Amino acid sequence: MSKAPVVRARNLLVGYGGDPVCAPVTFTLAPGRVLALVGANGSGKSTVLRAVLGLLDPAGGTVEAFGRPVDERETGFRKRVASVLDDDAYFPALTVAEHLYLTARGHGVRDADDVVAQALDDFGLTEHGTSLPVALSSGQRRRLLLAAGFVRPRGLLVLDEPEQRLDLSMRSRLAERLVEERAAGGSVLLATHDPVLLRAVADRAVLIADDECRLLSAEDAAAAIAPGVL
Numbered sequence: 732m733s734k735a736p737v738v739r740a741r742n743l744l745v746g747y748g749g750d751p752v753c754a755p756v757t758f759t760l761a762p763g764r765v766l767a768l769v770g771a772n773g774s775g776k777s778t779v780l781r782a783v784l785g786l787l788d789p790a791g792g793t794v795e796a797f798g799r800p801v802d803e804r805e806t807g808f809r810k811r812v813a814s815v816l817d818d819d820a821y822f823p824a825l826t827v828a829e830h831l832y833l834t835a836r837g838h839g840v841r842d843a844d845d846v847v848a849q850a851l852d853d854f855g856l857t858e859h860g861t862s863l864p865v866a867l868s869s870g871q872r873r874r875l876l877l878a879a880g881f882v883r884p885r886g887l888l889v890l891d892e893p894e895q896r897l898d899l900s901m902r903s904r905l906a907e908r909l910v911e912e913r914a915a916g917g918s919v920l921l922a923t924h925d926p927v928l929l930r931a932v933a934d935r936a937v938l939i940a941d942d943e944c945r946l947l948s949a950e951d952a953a954a955a956i957a958p959g960v961l
Contacts, residue, residue: 735798736761737887737918738783744791745778752778755792756944758937762886765909765919765932767949769956770939776922777817777891779939783920784814784889796887810838813885815876815893821864827851827875828860831882838883850878853904870896881908888912890921894928906931926953 738760746752753775760766768776781787782794785803794801802808822830831850835843851857854874864872873896880888894902902925909919909932923929929936929949936952938945947955 734761736795738766738794738796738920740779740783740792740794742792743779743782743789743794745775745782745787746790747778749790751790753939754942754944756937756939757792758935758946760887760918760920762918763913763916764934765913765921767929767933767936767952768920768922768939769924769929769936769947769952772924774939774941776939780814780816780889780891780920780922784812810884811886812889813880813883813887814889814891815880816889816891817895819864819872819876821872821875821879823864826861826863827856827867830864830875831878834879835882840883843882846882850882853881853908854878855901855904870898870901873897874901877905885917888917888919888921890919892922892924894923894925902928924956926957929953929956 736759740756740758742755742757744751744755756779758766768779770776782789785801796808797811828847831847832843835846840846851860854877856874856878859867859871864875877893893905897905906928912919930953933949936947936949938947938952938955
């Protein structure tokens, strides 16, 4: 496994209209590691993720992925990065199974049928495979989006509060999948408010704030986001 960072951010400043939403962020994410972004609502976690994904130009500093400046338009970047953000990005005219199969085949997965069947099972969607997304509950649609992130090849998985709208059992299964991702050499960058998930999967965390963004151990970060703290 290469030891070169999958993501490297140096004094990364993010914001809108020239106004930063948080202090500069510096971190590295190595292969086979999980890094969490934590902080209060509105602190800038999602904005940092969007800059890492190339969906938002940095207001300052630099961000690289796989040793190159982030460019969302670059084919190599798009092939190696999977993301699940806080939006319902699905194909409304396709069934759940069709959506996942198209995602897998579109990214060159040859055994797409088996991969999709496993994802449907992992995310509790097997009995909804022939349903359209509009017929699903908000929690089921969230599971569909997460499943779509796992059916395609990737070297980096970026997740924005993946625990949203998931019950405790599904959060536990998500944690298992992320631990498996890490063990297989994949890298994960996620924003989360869930201290249990953070303790289960993360190696380190960055506390995002207005005055200073600090690198923390997973345990210290989990304590910082415990209910009633942030």
